[in-house]
Amino acid sequence: MTRRAMHCFTLLAAGLLLFSAPALAQSGDPLRGEALFVGTISFSNGGAPCLACHAIAGHELGYASGASYGPDLTALFADYGEEGVVGVLEDLSFESMNAIYSERPLTEAEQADLVAFFSSVSQGETAHTGLALALHTAMATVFFLVLIGLLGWRRLQGVRKPLVERTRYGKGEIA
Amino acid sequence: MSDMILFGAFPYVAVALLISVGIYRYCVDRYSWSSQSSQFLESRVLFWGSVPWHYAILIILMAHFLAFLFPSGWGVLLGRPIRLYLLEVTGLGLGISTLIALALLIFRRVLNARVSVVTTIVDWLVLAALLLQVATGVYIAFTLRWGSVWYLHTATPWLWSLVKFDPQVQYLAALPAVVKLHAFNAFLILAIFPFSRLVHVVSVPLSYLSRPYQVVVWYRERRAG
Amino acid sequence: MNIRAQVSSVFHLDKCIGCHTCSIACKNLWTDRKGAEYMWWNNVETKPGTGYPTKWEDQERYNGGWERSGSQLNLKLGGRASLIGKIFHNPSLPTMDDYYEPFTYRYSDLTSAPAGDDQPTARPVSMVSGKPMKIEAGPNWDDDLSGSNIYAANDPGVVQLSVEEQQQLFAIEKMVFFHLPRICNHCLNAGCVASCPSGAIYKRGEDGIVLINQDKCRGWRMCVSACPYKKTYYGWSSGKSEKCILCYPRQEAGEAPGCFHSCVGRIRFLGVLLYDADRIESAAMQGDKELVAAQREMILDPFDPQVIAEAKRSGVPEEVVKAAQKSPVYKFVKEWGLALPLHPEFRTLPMLFYVPPLLPVLSMDNLGKQKLADDFFTTLERARLPMQYLAGLFAGGNEEEVKAVYRKLIAVRLQRRHLSVGDLSAEEAAKACAAAELNSETVDAIYRMTALTRIKERIVIPPMLREQAIEAGMDPEQYKQEMGFGSRLPPKRRW
Numbered sequence: 001m002t003r004r005a006m007h008c009f010t011l012l013a014a015g016l017l018l019f020s021a022p023a024l025a026q027s028g029d030p031l032r033g034e035a036l037f038v039g040t041i042s043f044s045n046g047g048a049p050c051l052a053c054h055a056i057a058g059h060e061l062g063y064a065s066g067a068s069y070g071p072d073l074t075a076l077f078a079d080y081g082e083e084g085v086v087g088v089l090e091d092l093s094f095e096s097m098n099a100i101y102s103e104r105p106l107t108e109a110e111q112a113d114l115v116a117f118f119s120s121v122s123q124g125e126t127a128h129t130g131l132a133l134a135l136h137t138a139m140a141t142v143f144f145l146v147l148i149g150l151l152g153w154r155r156l157q158g159v160r161k162p163l164v165e166r167t168r169y170g171k172g173e174i175a
Numbered sequence: 176m177s178d179m180i181l182f183g184a185f186p187y188v189a190v191a192l193l194i195s196v197g198i199y200r201y202c203v204d205r206y207s208w209s210s211q212s213s214q215f216l217e218s219r220v221l222f223w224g225s226v227p228w229h230y231a232i233l234i235i236l237m238a239h240f241l242a243f244l245f246p247s248g249w250g251v252l253l254g255r256p257i258r259l260y261l262l263e264v265t266g267l268g269l270g271i272s273t274l275i276a277l278a279l280l281i282f283r284r285v286l287n288a289r290v291s292v293v294t295t296i297v298d299w300l301v302l303a304a305l306l307l308q309v310a311t312g313v314y315i316a317f318t319l320r321w322g323s324v325w326y327l328h329t330a331t332p333w334l335w336s337l338v339k340f341d342p343q344v345q346y347l348a349a350l351p352a353v354v355k356l357h358a359f360n361a362f363l364i365l366a367i368f369p370f371s372r373l374v375h376v377v378s379v380p381l382s383y384l385s386r387p388y389q390v391v392v393w394y395r396e397r398r399a400g
Numbered sequence: 401m402n403i404r405a406q407v408s409s410v411f412h413l414d415k416c417i418g419c420h421t422c423s424i425a426c427k428n429l430w431t432d433r434k435g436a437e438y439m440w441w442n443n444v445e446t447k448p449g450t451g452y453p454t455k456w457e458d459q460e461r462y463n464g465g466w467e468r469s470g471s472q473l474n475l476k477l478g479g480r481a482s483l484i485g486k487i488f489h490n491p492s493l494p495t496m497d498d499y500y501e502p503f504t505y506r507y508s509d510l511t512s513a514p515a516g517d518d519q520p521t522a523r524p525v526s527m528v529s530g531k532p533m534k535i536e537a538g539p540n541w542d543d544d545l546s547g548s549n550i551y552a553a554n555d556p557g558v559v560q561l562s563v564e565e566q567q568q569l570f571a572i573e574k575m576v577f578f579h580l581p582r583i584c585n586h587c588l589n590a591g592c593v594a595s596c597p598s599g600a601i602y603k604r605g606e607d608g609i610v611l612i613n614q615d616k617c618r619g620w621r622m623c624v625s626a627c628p629y630k631k632t633y634y635g636w637s638s639g640k641s642e643k644c645i646l647c648y649p650r651q652e653a654g655e656a657p658g659c660f661h662s663c664v665g666r667i668r669f670l671g672v673l674l675y676d677a678d679r680i681e682s683a684a685m686q687g688d689k690e691l692v693a694a695q696r697e698m699i700l701d702p703f704d705p706q707v708i709a710e711a712k713r714s715g716v717p718e719e720v721v722k723a724a725q726k727s728p729v730y731k732f733v734k735e736w737g738l739a740l741p742l743h744p745e746f747r748t749l750p751m752l753f754y755v756p757p758l759l760p761v762l763s764m765d766n767l768g769k770q771k772l773a774d775d776f777f778t779t780l781e782r783a784r785l786p787m788q789y790l791a792g793l794f795a796g797g798n799e800e801e802v803k804a805v806y807r808k809l810i811a812v813r814l815q816r817r818h819l820s821v822g823d824l825s826a827e828e829a830a831k832a833c834a835a836a837e838l839n840s841e842t843v844d845a846i847y848r849m850t851a852l853t854r855i856k857e858r859i860v861i862p863p864m865l866r867e868q869a870i871e872a873g874m875d876p877e878q879y880k881q882e883m884g885f886g887s888r889l890p891p892k893r894r895w
Binding site: 152154155156158159160161163164167168 | 554
């Protein structure tokens, strides 16, 4: 939680500083922004797609939208405005992102697309990814173990002990 | 500084041990090179431990290697939300399976008197390290989503920097402690590898698929006519 | 033709008294150490009985040996890929419980127990875990226990008989059994060799002894399952599989293998057979009942000039051909047709042959009084041990093969009766010989080989010529330490 609070604070500060930046939301393509966010289109400098760590609501991303490493970016645009977002995207100098993006900055066009994308969403419920993931994982585990169980269906289950027991305690002829 | 030691220097120590001790053992004491199976002593629980463990861990390891070797291809694979989610569910399901299987294997070694006898200290060390590795892995996958993607931008460049003898530990430095533990423990396992029964991993008998069934060895070449 | 030499053996079951001396000799030589206590490379079973490991003959359970599918011969255990898929848990591996848990007694308690009201006792303890245990099985647990409703009644061969035959077999005062000593058969189409994923098991080209390269074995345990005779064993401490080595270090020094040398009843014969290796597959593909004949067909006459020439061309040394000419095994198996392989239907082409036992077969009717030839042959149909049972053991179910052997054994018996006791007429003996299709000289030779020979005639070890094989064109120094055992590290776990 402390990291989240820290991120919010940083974003807020950046937003305030760059209050009068030029409008990018108009020039960017929100669809392309979404593709960049998800990773369908990679960033030209090789940076990580935002969905790797950040959740976002209001898009057709299903449970995949619920990343949990970084903070939820659904309300990013609403909270910090265009200038704030642009300021953040320019250098992405957060502790855990620095290593990735310092040498792989976003291009201006990519920033514009992302801003347009962020502006297209500002509210909505994030999918209950944690719960769904737990449920689906449990199903996958059971499925896998059942599959393994089928492999073990006709295995040698011991010969001598069952033979002796069945003969001695008269549980019928051994097949 | 400690990051540099743990993630910049230790991996080289681990790999150096792996290779040098591995070669030494293979050349000097090849007799000891074995899977050390205990199925003969206990078979039923082993099935529910060994089979899910091996298949699941092989798939998970393959995913780690593929993401390391072909990051761009891996990135394209995960570029669709549905594929990303399915891969995460699969990975996590397999991870939980390894955890269950490993727990079974450990209990079996503790509780079964016969199997317990053939368990050495190194075996316990291996089991503990593997348990730690699998548990941290599952924890990371569940709480720090989506690891399959950010791995490409943290672990992959770090590993490649190690390959290029130019360790870039900053990729790991900012990650949560549990991820660091996972990364460090991975190389710790590599370091234990040549001293333990884990060496059986490099003896995957794939040549069996192509060799003739019957093997006849002559003390020297047969004398022709 | 691709001629190879095979050191093979004949066990004469009529002479086996079930004393287990062979087993003990072998144990003291090779398996008296941690992880190998439970292994009996040589063991002696009581038949009818379930044997060691329990019900080893039942391949529906153990999946050993080969099976025909179409024009192919496949391991019953599975194809190559499926075998590798099963590597994490072998579906057909017997566990220690199917053999027995080795045990000893806490003898020290007898002298070190503090003074008390009760006699000190030596409790049985497991040699695996060291903990006190209840002894419930052993390598010959059903020794001489014919009629046991657990062991004899569950003999896989007995189970196949009719209820009537089973009752007759186990009727009180008619109870019958014989001993079956077993070692590795050093098969021509070995299942263990074929199943080893590491390729660690091999057949020695020069003498056909099947060995496991201990440095190459990785403990995948497929050989244990694939051997239908369960004659490879997993060393639970060393993590390596081990098997009978036919005492090759002794043979290379000109000595008989331990179990052969120690045999009290002198039932064991050893010698070289020449065979055509190109025919291995086609022989193993024959129908169950033709397998014995097909295997006999593969064995070549070492006196045939053409065979001698071919043998030379195939690299079989002259000395080995000479040893093959003196081989008692050749006489028993091929010349006289007296010895049969054990369970040929497993299709591994085993090279250990058995002369089936005559005594337990003879009907109760003629107990105490000698019968004439005619009676002998009619009683063969009403034998105490059903022919079907013996045919199941030694001929893949082909009763004619077994009967042919018995006719010969009876002919020998009657001719000796005529000559040594004299209460049988020469005509009767001749009639028996005619029925067995033997002439009286051959009968005499069989009698001589069976009863009168000394060890050098019973056990004809070919010159192994290891030193020659090395010296020709190689530096002998290089091979100095490789004779006999190559590995000089103790067989125990170190890492």
